[in-house]
Amino acid sequence: MKRNKWILAVACLALSASVAHAQAQSSGVTLVKNATLLTITHGTIENGSILIRNGKIAAVGKDLPAPAGATVIDAAGQYVLPGIIDCHSHIAVEGSVNEGSISVSSMANIADVLDPDDIEIQRDLAGGVTSANILHGSANSIGGQTLVIKLRWGQPASKLPFEGALPGIKFALGENPKRSNSTVLPGTQRRYPATRMGVEDTIREAFTRAMEYKRQWDDYNRRKAAGEQNLIPPRRDLQLEPLVEVLEGKRYVHSHCYRADEILMLIRVANEFGFKVRTFQHVLEGYKVAKEIAAHGAGASTFSDWWAYKMEAFDAIPYNAAIMAQKGVVVSINSDSGEEARHLNQEAAKTMKYGGLSELEALKLVTLNPAIQLGIEKRVGSIDVGKDADLVIYNKHPLSVYAVPQKVLIDGQVYFDREKDAAGRAALDKERKDLIEKEKKAAEAARRRPGQTPPNRTGETPPNPPQPEREGERP
Amino acid sequence: MKTTIRLLRIAALLALALAPSARAQEAYAITGAKVYTLAGPPIENATVVIRDGKIVAVGADAKAPAGAKVIDAKGLEIYPGMFDPWSELGLAEVGAVAATVDTTELGEFKPQLVAGTAVNPASAHIPVVRASGITHVLTAPGGGTIAGQATIMNLAGWTMDEMAVRRSAAMVINWPALQPRGGGGGGAAFRARTFTEIKQEYDKRVQELGDWLERARHYAQAAEKGSAAKFDRDLKLEALVPVVEGKLPVLVLARGAREIRDAVNFCEKQKVKMVLADATEAWKVKDLLKQKNIPVILPPTQSLPREEDDPYDRSFTQPAELVAAGVKIAFSSTAYEFARRLSQQAGVAVAYGLPHDEALKAVTLYPAQMFGIDKELGTIEPGKLANLIVTTGDPLELRTEVRYLFIKGQLTSTDNKHRQLWEEYRKRP
Numbered sequence: 040m041k042r043n044k045w046i047l048a049v050a051c052l053a054l055s056a057s058v059a060h061a062q063a064q065s066s067g068v069t070l071v072k073n074a075t076l077l078t079i080t081h082g083t084i085e086n087g088s089i090l091i092r093n094g095k096i097a098a099v100g101k102d103l104p105a106p107a108g109a110t111v112i113d114a115a116g117q118y119v120l121p122g123i124i125d126c127h128s129h130i131a132v133e134g135s136v137n138e139g140s141i142s143v144s145s146m147a148n149i150a151d152v153l154d155p156d157d158i159e160i161q162r163d164l165a166g167g168v169t170s171a172n173i174l175h176g177s178a179n180s181i182g183g184q185t186l187v188i189k190l191r192w193g194q195p196a197s198k199l200p201f202e203g204a205l206p207g208i209k210f211a212l213g214e215n216p217k218r219s220n221s222t223v224l225p226g227t228q229r230r231y232p233a234t235r236m237g238v239e240d241t242i243r244e245a246f247t248r249a250m251e252y253k254r255q256w257d258d259y260n261r262r263k264a265a266g267e268q269n270l271i272p273p274r275r276d277l278q279l280e281p282l283v284e285v286l287e288g289k290r291y292v293h294s295h296c297y298r299a300d301e302i303l304m305l306i307r308v309a310n311e312f313g314f315k316v317r318t319f320q321h322v323l324e325g326y327k328v329a330k331e332i333a334a335h336g337a338g339a340s341t342f343s344d345w346w347a348y349k350m351e352a353f354d355a356i357p358y359n360a361a362i363m364a365q366k367g368v369v370v371s372i373n374s375d376s377g378e379e380a381r382h383l384n385q386e387a388a389k390t391m392k393y394g395g396l397s398e399l400e401a402l403k404l405v406t407l408n409p410a411i412q413l414g415i416e417k418r419v420g421s422i423d424v425g426k427d428a429d430l431v432i433y434n435k436h437p438l439s440v441y442a443v444p445q446k447v448l449i450d451g452q453v454y455f456d457r458e459k460d461a462a463g464r465a466a467l468d469k470e471r472k473d474l475i476e477k478e479k480k481a482a483e484a485a486r487r488r489p490g491q492t493p494p495n496r497t498g499e500t501p502p503n504p505p506q507p508e509r510e511g512e513r514p
Numbered sequence: 515m516k517t518t519i520r521l522l523r524i525a526a527l528l529a530l531a532l533a534p535s536a537r538a539q540e541a542y543a544i545t546g547a548k549v550y551t552l553a554g555p556p557i558e559n560a561t562v563v564i565r566d567g568k569i570v571a572v573g574a575d576a577k578a579p580a581g582a583k584v585i586d587a588k589g590l591e592i593y594p595g596m597f598d599p600w601s602e603l604g605l606a607e608v609g610a611v612a613a614t615v616d617t618t619e620l621g622e623f624k625p626q627l628v629a630g631t632a633v634n635p636a637s638a639h640i641p642v643v644r645a646s647g648i649t650h651v652l653t654a655p656g657g658g659t660i661a662g663q664a665t666i667m668n669l670a671g672w673t674m675d676e677m678a679v680r681r682s683a684a685m686v687i688n689w690p691a692l693q694p695r696g697g698g699g700g701g702a703a704f705r706a707r708t709f710t711e712i713k714q715e716y717d718k719r720v721q722e723l724g725d726w727l728e729r730a731r732h733y734a735q736a737a738e739k740g741s742a743a744k745f746d747r748d749l750k751l752e753a754l755v756p757v758v759e760g761k762l763p764v765l766v767l768a769r770g771a772r773e774i775r776d777a778v779n780f781c782e783k784q785k786v787k788m789v790l791a792d793a794t795e796a797w798k799v800k801d802l803l804k805q806k807n808i809p810v811i812l813p814p815t816q817s818l819p820r821e822e823d824d825p826y827d828r829s830f831t832q833p834a835e836l837v838a839a840g841v842k843i844a845f846s847s848t849a850y851e852f853a854r855r856l857s858q859q860a861g862v863a864v865a866y867g868l869p870h871d872e873a874l875k876a877v878t879l880y881p882a883q884m885f886g887i888d889k890e891l892g893t894i895e896p897g898k899l900a901n902l903i904v905t906t907g908d909p910l911e912l913r914t915e916v917r918y919l920f921i922k923g924q925l926t927s928t929d930n931k932h933r934q935l936w937e938e939y940r941k942r943p
Contacts (some may be wrong), residue, residue: 162818162826220610223537325940346932347639347851349610358936365940378818381826385858388912440861440912464825471823 068092069451070105074114074432079121079399079407079421089119091428094450099422112453113433117445120402120437121421122169122429124409125380126340127293127320129174129372129512130159130271131188131199136512137176138183142216142231142241145208146277147172153196159377164190164455166381167431167444170201172373172413173276174320175209176512177295180216180232180241182209184281187413189429189449197351208281210294212301213351215513220349239304246312247283256283291317291414293340297351299327306335318412320373321514322363323355325370329366336367338412342379343386344393345514352514360404361394371409375514388438400506420433427451541565542925543578544904544918547587551894552594552879554870556647562592564900567923572894583925587904590917593874594894595649595901596909599881600765600791600811600846601853603643603653604633604667609851618657621922621928623726625753630674630681631655639850641930644669646854647909647916649901650679650891652881654686656767659719660726661686663753664765666885668901670921683885684789685757689768689777690719720780727784730754763787763885769820771798778806789884791846794820797832800839809842809884815859827866832932833876834867844872861910873910899923 069091076087076099078463088103089096105111129136133154138147153173163171168190175183187204214220217233232238253274263270284290292309296302296319309316318338319325323346325332325339332339341363346355364370372387374380387404390396396404408421418427428451447455542564549560551572563571563579571577578584607614616632633653643651649669655662663682671677692712733751736743756762764781768774769792778799781788790796791811796803803810812833819828836843845860847853860873868876883893890899903909904918919926 158822159818165826214610326935327942330942344854345851347608350608353608354935356932356935358932358940362936362940378816382816382862385862385912391913392915393932394940418917435865438912440858440910441865460826467823 047064056425067451068106068109069112069428069448070103070109071112071114071119071430071432072103072105074117074119075436076422077118077120077402077437078423079402080423087119089422089428090432091448091451094428094452095161096422096424096426099424102260110367112446114432114445116434118433118436118442119422119435120167120384120431120443121406121426122419122431122447122449123167123380123383123405124371124413124415124420125163125168125171125374125383125405126318126338126409126412127174127375128163128168128171128377128380129375130163130171130377130380131155131157131173131190132145132156135176139176139178139179140230142179143181143245143278144175144179144183145181145245145281147175149175149183150186150200150206153188153199155192155194155196155199158191159380161192161455163374163377163380164192164447165444165457165460167384167433167437167447168380168408169429169447169449170413170415170419170433171380172207172293172409174207174293174512177209177211177215178218178221179209179211181245181282182211184208184290187415190454191449192454193210196292201413201415201418203418204413205289205291206376207291207293207413208285210292210305210316212243212294212296212305213298214349216241217294220513223463233303235282235298235301235304239308240303242305242308242309245279246286246308246314249279249286250312252276252279253283253286271297285314286312288315293320295320297321297323297355299324305329306331306337309335317414318371323352323373325368326356326362327354329368332363333367338371338408339363340371340373340409340412341374342375342514348514357389357393360390361396364390364396364400364404365394369408369411371412372404373409375512384433384437384442385440388440391438401438404447518916526653540919540923541579541582542585542923543576543582544585544587544592545578545592547592547904549592549894550594550874551876553893553895556741560612561593562894562902564920565925567900569894569896569900569902571896585904585925587918590904591907591909592894592902592904593647593909594892595903595919595921596856596877597844597891598648598651598847598853598856598877599844599883599884600644600848601653601666602656602848602850603639603651603669603853604637604850605629605653605655606850607634607637607639617655619655619662620657622658622662623722623750623790624658624662625660625726625757626749627655628665629655630665630667630678631676633665633667633674634757635671635677637850638931639752639853641927642932643850643853644919644921644926645916645928645930645933646857647903647905647919648656648853648856649903649919649921651853652682652683652765652922653794656686656688659688659690659723661688661935663762666887668921668926670830670926678745679887679890680885682756682762683887684763684765685754687719687764687766687777689766689773690716692716692770692772720776724780724784726750726754727758727786730758734758738778757786758784760785760787763789765789765791767792769794771795771943773774774799775802778802778808781808782806792848794829796841797828797835800836800841803836804840809880810836810848811844811881811884812836813846813848813861814855814868815845816855823869831863833863833873842880842883843872844876844884846881858908858912863914864910870910891934 072088090098138144163499174185185207187201188199301336316337322339344357360370383405387401407420410416430448432446433442445457522872545561549557549817562573605617652666654664663686666679666683667677730751734755736745766777768777817829864873879892882888900920900923902920907914
């Protein structure tokens with residue numbers, strides 16, 4: 040998989056250079072015109088235009104005139120959708136997404152391992168995804184910290200985070216945190232918890248400690264503010280700090296879950312400690328307890344039609360999203376996979392067949408609704424003046440299986456262009472061949488110098504050096 | 515005397531089981547629909563007449579016979595039922611629960627195993643998949659180099675005998691991979707192997723595979739009528755005889771271009787009939803596949819590219835590229851829980867350049883041809899088994915619904931576990 044990492048790195052450099060170049064060239068004003076605009080918030084506009092200034096949508100309407108010097112994108116016969124938002128992703132992560140050694144791994148942070156060179160950023164971008172909620176894995180009842188990114192392919196890691204988006208923390212219930220489907224390695228013990236009872240207990244124990252920790256800090260801060268001298272601050276606890284942030288509403292809880300009973304369990308625990316669950320993730324039995332989820336005010340981010348891959352997914356139904364939406368839950372459809380993210384528009388379309396959602400309701404599942412769930416709806420999720428110009432231009436209606444993204448814009452910049460991507464392939468092929476030739480020549484030259492080993496590859500090197508695969512997150 | 519009576523009784527039972535059931539005598543006329551026969555251009559406002567499990571008439575002038583049940587399909591469209599030619603349907607119920615999974619037997623060479631033996635006709639997956647317009651599937655065993663025999667079955671019937679189209683439809687061969695196997699997964703022990711080691715093991719496996727076929731050839735000679743050779747019955751070799759005689763195709767699963775090339779050469783040398791599957795890199799060897807006339811069953815179109823520096827749409831464009839090169843393709847799910855995505859896989863290929871007509875045939879007629887069942891299935895023509903679907907439109911589109919489904923001429927329910935749970939829980943007060 041990583042065979043041509045070096046080739047890719049060169050390609051990335053070339054690409055980021057060209058993006059930077061485009062930025063320098065652009066006047067900062069772009070007009071997308073002649074398109075069918077699927078605005079999400081104010082209907083469909085035929086022959087519509089979107090004026091983009093400094094990365095934001097400056098005007099939306101019919102036949103807007105192009106300001107002098109504006110870059111014009113003629114999207115005649117095409118459809119513009121707000122950029123797709125994937126509320127459950129593990130792309131752009133270096134190495135494993137699971138710190139699986141302990142049941143409460145809240146000190147681990149996905150933000151520390153962002154990988155801007157992960158090719159899945161480009162692949163998902165090409166599928167219309169512009170923002171994604173990058174989650175820690177589900178091996179722990181309380182997992183690591185999470186963040187929202189924009190898929191700014193070609194930019195360094197520091198440019199990926201979605202500015203101002205509240206960070207999150209991953210919780211997980213059911214089979215994964217109790218390790219039902221994992222092998223216990225020889226010489227190791229099973230990790231607590233091993234039942235759904237233990238999962239609840241693990242979360243309650245952690246929040247009991249977090250409450251006490253918060254009390255100590257509140258107490259310290261109060262006395263310090265009162266002018267008390269010679270105070271010793273409480274010892275910082277990096278495991279409990281994120282949980283205190285949850286209690287203070289400064290960090291969202293995104294909880295992996297499947298069965299109805301465990302969904303109700305977490306609502307009960309959240310109520311006990313006074314925090315809110317921001318989203319239930321997967322939530323494949325959410326349809327059984329939709330009114331309880333709605334009453335708690337949590338969102339639900341689910342799959343379109345996955346089922347039966349494990350016991351807790353055996354009652355999963357493709358009507359899940361529709362039932363929850365019809366009962367008042369803010370619902371999104373997510374990917375949990377670098378592949379699935381490439382066609383979230385199609386996955387959303389299935390809810391029209393399974394449960395009878397309207398076109399608008401279906402489109403919201405991958406645009407405005409995940410934006411609301413991630414608290415970024417003032418910035419993205421619809422085509423409205425003042426919002427970020429994160430847009431996907433499709434050649435056909437995005438609820439059709441035949442729609443192909445042609446251009447994807449983030450902050451008004453074209454980060455993916457199908458035509459350019461196709462046109463660049465010959466150059467990449469040539470570059471690859473040239474580099475291989477260069478390697479061969481270097482090896483040949485080294486062979487001619489006796490007593491020296493070739494600088495790089497020898498016949499003993501496997502064509503694909505075995506790499507431990509990134510531990511795939513189990514859904 | 516007693517034995518004779520018993521034999522007669524068994525014969526009577528057999529006859530009963532094999533005869534079309536009483537319901538199969540029913541006749542249906544589906545009227546007023548646009549019929550995509552896939553044997554010619556679509557026919558507007560046409561009638562399809564079904565009797566005794568078969569299609570007896572198709573056309574704008576076909577008449578509903580007296581006593582036939584008439585289904586008014588005005589505004590609807592009729593297509594041949596879809597065929598998923600590589601699935602695990604019926605062999606697994608819940609992936610993570612080993613007790614419910616019968617896909618993979620132990621051992622490396624297991625030609626004697628037959629998928630149909632382990633299919634659970636009561637699997638909850640069957641009605642779910644059926645509701646998506648798939649009327650028949652090939653279900654394949656996995657694991658080892660020779661995995662066993664795949665079965666083609668209709669997705670309706672009380673028992674495997676009632677379901678089977680071909681109990682033994684193909685011998686499944688997992689072509690060895692020139693890739694390091696296993697490893698990965700949470701830092702588990704991983705031993706890096708050199709290419710030389712991998713190649714040695716690869717060559718050994720291919721050699722063993724050849725040896726098995728060679729032994730089967732000798733076995734077939736010995737077993738021939740009138741042969742003086744003495745031999746002990748061997749169930750594995752016996753199972754391989756139809757393969758070496760060219761009567762049973764081999765379904766060869768190979769991903770990389772090198773492996774595919776080797777497999778094609780191997781099958782040619784061994785004179786066995788090959789259907790290629792998995793085939794992620796078939797595009798690299800499309801000319802060879804065309805030249806040797808090897809049909810390809812593709813893995814899901816919606817797969818990630820194999821190499822990190824492949825174009826992002828590598829797997830989306832492969833079907834169109836293969837067809838343009840003259841290679842016969844079929845789409846497949848490779849699974850049980852995702853089998854209902856078959857039409858989506860064909861649809862995406864159309865979005866990336868495959869002609870729509872070819873995509874329809876690649877989920878109906880072409881896979882039937884690959885396994886030699888196209889005289890019975892794959893198009894809507896008189897004389898063929900009445901496996902067909904009546905839909906609200908293009909079956910490759912995401913929002914199209916299957917209104918009626920016929921399997922072996924029977925109007926078959928599209929109800930399933932998912933619809934039942936939906937009905938139950940959406941009414942929760």
